[in-house]
Amino acid sequence: MRGHEEESSVIDVLLIQLQLHAPCDVGSSSPAFHAANRTIWDDALDRIYTFAVDLVEETAKKSGYTKNVRIPSNLLSLAVKATKLVSPAFV
DSSP, X not given: OHHHHHHHHHHHHHHHHHHHHXXXXXXXXXXXXXXXXXXXXXXXXXXXXXXXXXXXHHHHHHTTXXXXXXXXHHHHHHHHHHHHHHOTTTO
């Protein structure tokens, strides 16, 4: 069970990072967006997105890809926010 708690803590920290850099899920063109180095932020955001999507996929796989997959709410929030922020239409 310890692995799940650590994973949840990592997800919570990543959610805080997204909130600090893109409050209210604003795109990079918003005055509220902040990153000292846009290239580094884009790379970090891609990694967060990949981490979240991989974890959702792993969760679905463990459940046998049934209709009733239980994805933790913080993971779902991370996946949605990261997807929104990496979307070219949102930038």
